[in-house]
Amino acid sequence: MLKVKGLKVAVEGNEILKGIDLEVNKGEVHAIMGPNGSGKSTLANVLAGREEYEVLAGEVLYNGQNLLDMKPEERAREGLFLAFQYPVEIPGVSMSNFLKTALNELRDHHGQEKLDAMEFFALMREKLKLVNMDEKLLSRSINEGFSGGEKKRNEIFQMALLEPKLAILDETDSGLDIDALKIVSKGVNQLRSQDNAIIIVTHYQRLLNYIVPDFVHVLVDGKIVKSGDKGLALKLDEQGYDWVKDNVSEPVAA
Amino acid sequence: MEITDIKQWYISNFELFEESLNGSRETPFHEVRRSAISKFSELGFPTPRHEEWKYTNVAPMLEHKFKLPTEVAKVPKEVLRDFTFDTLKENLVVFVNGLFSEELSNIALNSDDIIVSSLRNAMVNHADLVYKHLGRYVSFEDESFTALNTAFTNDGTFIFVTDNKVIEDPIHLIYISDGDTELVSHLRNLFIVGKNSQVKIIESFHSLSDTTYFNNLVTEVFVDECAIIDHIKLQEESINAFHISNSQVQQERQSVYRTVNIDLGGGLVRNNLNVLLNDEHCESHLFGFFLGQGTQHIDNHTFIDHAKPHCFSNELYKGILDDKARGVFNGKIIVRPDAQKTNALQSNKTLLLTDDASINAKPQLEIFADDVKCTHGATIGQLDDEAMFYLRARGIGEEMAGAMLRHAFISDVLENIKIEEVRERMDAHIIERFTKALKS
Numbered sequence: 001m002l003k004v005k006g007l008k009v010a011v012e013g014n015e016i017l018k019g020i021d022l023e024v025n026k027g028e029v030h031a032i033m034g035p036n037g038s039g040k041s042t043l044a045n046v047l048a049g050r051e052e053y054e055v056l057a058g059e060v061l062y063n064g065q066n067l068l069d070m071k072p073e074e075r076a077r078e079g080l081f082l083a084f085q086y087p088v089e090i091p092g093v094s095m096s097n098f099l100k101t102a103l104n105e106l107r108d109h110h111g112q113e114k115l116d117a118m119e120f121f122a123l124m125r126e127k128l129k130l131v132n133m134d135e136k137l138l139s140r141s142i143n144e145g146f147s148g149g150e151k152k153r154n155e156i157f158q159m160a161l162l163e164p165k166l167a168i169l170d171e172t173d174s175g176l177d178i179d180a181l182k183i184v185s186k187g188v189n190q191l192r193s194q195d196n197a198i199i200i201v202t203h204y205q206r207l208l209n210y211i212v213p214d215f216v217h218v219l220v221d222g223k224i225v226k227s228g229d230k231g232l233a234l235k236l237d238e239q240g241y242d243w244v245k246d247n248v249s250e251p252v253a254a
Numbered sequence: 255m256e257i258t259d260i261k262q263w264y265i266s267n268f269e270l271f272e273e274s275l276n277g278s279r280e281t282p283f284h285e286v287r288r289s290a291i292s293k294f295s296e297l298g299f300p301t302p303r304h305e306e307w308k309y310t311n312v313a314p315m316l317e318h319k320f321k322l323p324t325e326v327a328k329v330p331k332e333v334l335r336d337f338t339f340d341t342l343k344e345n346l347v348v349f350v351n352g353l354f355s356e357e358l359s360n361i362a363l364n365s366d367d368i369i370v371s372s373l374r375n376a377m378v379n380h381a382d383l384v385y386k387h388l389g390r391y392v393s394f395e396d397e398s399f400t401a402l403n404t405a406f407t408n409d410g411t412f413i414f415v416t417d418n419k420v421i422e423d424p425i426h427l428i429y430i431s432d433g434d435t436e437l438v439s440h441l442r443n444l445f446i447v448g449k450n451s452q453v454k455i456i457e458s459f460h461s462l463s464d465t466t467y468f469n470n471l472v473t474e475v476f477v478d479e480c481a482i483i484d485h486i487k488l489q490e491e492s493i494n495a496f497h498i499s500n501s502q503v504q505q506e507r508q509s510v511y512r513t514v515n516i517d518l519g520g521g522l523v524r525n526n527l528n529v530l531l532n533d534e535h536c537e538s539h540l541f542g543f544f545l546g547q548g549t550q551h552i553d554n555h556t557f558i559d560h561a562k563p564h565c566f567s568n569e570l571y572k573g574i575l576d577d578k579a580r581g582v583f584n585g586k587i588i589v590r591p592d593a594q595k596t597n598a599l600q601s602n603k604t605l606l607l608t609d610d611a612s613i614n615a616k617p618q619l620e621i622f623a624d625d626v627k628c629t630h631g632a633t634i635g636q637l638d639d640e641a642m643f644y645l646r647a648r649g650i651g652e653e654m655a656g657a658m659l660r661h662a663f664i665s666d667v668l669e670n671i672k673i674e675e676v677r678e679r680m681d682a683h684i685i686e687r688f689t690k691a692l693k694s
Contacts, residue, residue: 048647052639076649084647088640092662101658102648109649141662142644158648 001026001166001197002047002067007058009039009046015056016042018222024166027194031208031233032201034219035241040201041085043219044170047199048082049075062166076102077109079165079196083155083172090142095154098142099124099161106162127160131187149180156187167191168199173207185210205237218244260316261298265291267322268405278377278408286389290404297398309582309614310524310553315496320438320468322406323351327433329462331358334428337460339675343423344456345370347411350430352439352469354409358428363421369414370425373442376412383414387446391474392502397526400500403472406440410471413455417448417478424454424673429469431495432462443473450480456676457485461492461519468496475501477509479533484512486671488680491519493548500526507533514671516680517544517552518687528557531565531593542571543667545687546579546611553582560593563623567597572667573604574660575611585630586618593623600630605637605663657688 002024009017016039024030034040046053047060049072060067067075090098103123104114115123124138131153143151152172159167169188173181188211192198200211208216208230216232217224218241226232226244236244268291272279299316300307327350338344347370348358354372363370369380376384394401411427429441447453459469469491477483491497497520503511517523529538544552558567573581583602604613617630637659645655661684668684671677 050643071652072643072646073649073651073655076647082647084644088638088644090638090641090644090659090662092665093645093658097658098645098648098650101654102645102650105649105651105654162648 001063003061005059007043007046007060008056009042010054010056011042011052016222017046019058020222020224022217022224024197024199026197028215029192029198029200029211029213031213031216032199032219033203033205033216033233033236035245036203038219039222040203040219041170044082044085044168044199044201047168048072048080073105076162077106081159081162081164081167083152083159083167083169085170085172085174087143087146087151087155089144089146091144093142094138095140095142096124096138099138099158102158103161123161127157130160130190131157132183133157148175149177152176153180153183153187156184159191160187163191165196166199167196168201170201171203172200173202173204181207182210205233208233220245260319261295263319264402265295271322271406271408275408281377281381281385283377283385283388283407287405287407290394290401293394294398294401294405297396297401299398306555306584309580310522310551312522315468315522318436318466318468320436323353323437323439326353326355327351329355329358329430329432333430333462334358337428337430337458338426339679341675342426342673344426345423346426346428347372348428348430349409349439349441350432351437351467352409352441362423363425367416367419368421369412371412373410373412373444374408380412380414383446384412384444387474387476388442388444389474391476391504392472392500397500399470399498400472403440403442403470403500407442407472408440410442410444412443413445413447413453415447415451415453417450419448419451421451421453424456426456426458429457429459430462431460431465431467431469431491434463434465436466438468438470440470440472443471445473445475445483447475447477447481447483449478451478452482454484454673455486456488456673458488459491459497459519461495464492464494466494466496469498471499473499473501475503475511477503477505477511479507480509481506482510482512484672486673486676487513487515489515489517489519489523490683493519493521493550495520497523499524501528503527503529503538505529505531505533505536505538508535510537510539512539512670513541514667515540515542515554517542517554518683520550520552522551524553524555526555526557528559529567530559530561531567532561534562534564536562536565538565538567539670540567540569540571541667541670543664544571544573544581545684546573546575546581547687548577548579550579551581552579553584555582555584555586557586558588558598560587560589560596560598562590562592563594563596565593565596567599569600570667571602572664573613574607574663575604575613576607578608578610580611581613583613583615583632584618585616587620587628587630589619589621589623589626589628591622594625596623596626596628598626598628602632603663604634605660606634607637653689657685660688661685
């Protein structure tokens, strides 16, 4: 589904990603862990199409297409979803108008008819239940006045609604209390299937108790320095990142 | 053409105009016209050296020798369909090229208590009432366009509501410009709303052709004690239109004046909106939105005169400027020494969509009382990249996302149009303009 090869990315002239190789297949859940500043969020955002990132080298194939050539909206319509680390507040755009527009653009792209008002609200209600959110949310402006937890749940709500093929969760767990974390995990686990894939970007192992990954990658200083199964996440949780960092500083024998 | 020549053109037109006046020439008001033309002759047209006209140069307008309209142009009734609101029982007062059209108008209101009439007819049928108020509120001493309008005052809309009347159906003034002659109209409106009465007035300006013309309006509004006026102005003229509007509102004790001013059209637009809070406990709400594209120039000058204590004024003007459009906002508030406990809020926000678009924004507060609350702010910004990315990351195309964000930006102005049909129409027109701009 996703093939990242030798990806190097700079932000404002600073090289953040220094050669990432990553392959994610259908049905897999990958966790990308790493200390602050290691480039985790950069990777998530560059995959989603944020424009201020400069790709220096490498390529990204998404279902055989050159992902880096696609506009953010094209990526989204092709099933890529980013749950934002810091969802932006947009006063004056109601959630319902936003979601109706997004959903209809998606349906239009796939040659489906637009939903009528009844169908739309029925779908909203169903998905809101999944994240324990109130219908009142729909008449509010996007993320305006939402608590941190509400913002994160709103991201998962949107994910449930848009049913992406590849969901990237950018530190969705940070700042979440345990109840909200369970709700978010439940939402993500419902999406999980043989047909789609999930990349979880996180600093901590806690979320991975609820969403058990198939693979864990450790990103340090712009490179994936170690990959393993869920056991690796536990080890990181117990021992911190220092032991992996120390490994990196040693030149790797070819 | 030299400015003195064009000034002379207007003055010589005044002589022709006088000859056409017949009976109206014998009224005392005609003396006011005469003194207005001599004031105009003395003032001339403003230049950018004039402090109030620093950022708006009327020179392009002075290249045209606009003629006064002579007869009501024929316009098929069907054109009104685009401008009226089906579900509202509107009283329509329609002008074509600055002249009242009896045929297109439809006024259900009219009694001794409520008068909705063309000013020209009212000057005959309700002479005492008209001349008691006409010219009493607005001054042409240092405003040449008001002087010019006063000199040529002959038609417009007269609305009179006696005390204790609530008029639920809106009065809609429709101004249509058509034809291929370069015309000027000096429409003059007089709205007098009695104690404890309420009225809703909509004014809308439309062009049917792209001929250059000049609308020079003056509106006087008197809001008596405890009266409430909702006043909506929608200007959607062609980009070849020159639109200059001077409004003077006078509010008496505990009255409320709410206005929303939307400028989408016009090549060169200047609105002077002055409100005098003449007694205690008045409330004024001034909202505005201007959308400039191409080379449009839109200037809003507002002046709120807090003359008496315990009044509240709230002002929010927003602009979106694209291409090479220019905007001006000048918000003056005076709090007189007597006006303690004044509460005045003012905010002006502009989005500049290109490097070539520009805005000159100037809040101007002069406070002479010491126990008041006054806040003001002006911001100039661009579309929020983060918000753009958020919408696009959900599959919403760049054009649509941009239109949604611009629409969101002005939502707090539009929501003050309390007549739903009108607000929805404006919403639709504005969104159409947003997307059209992107396609071209």
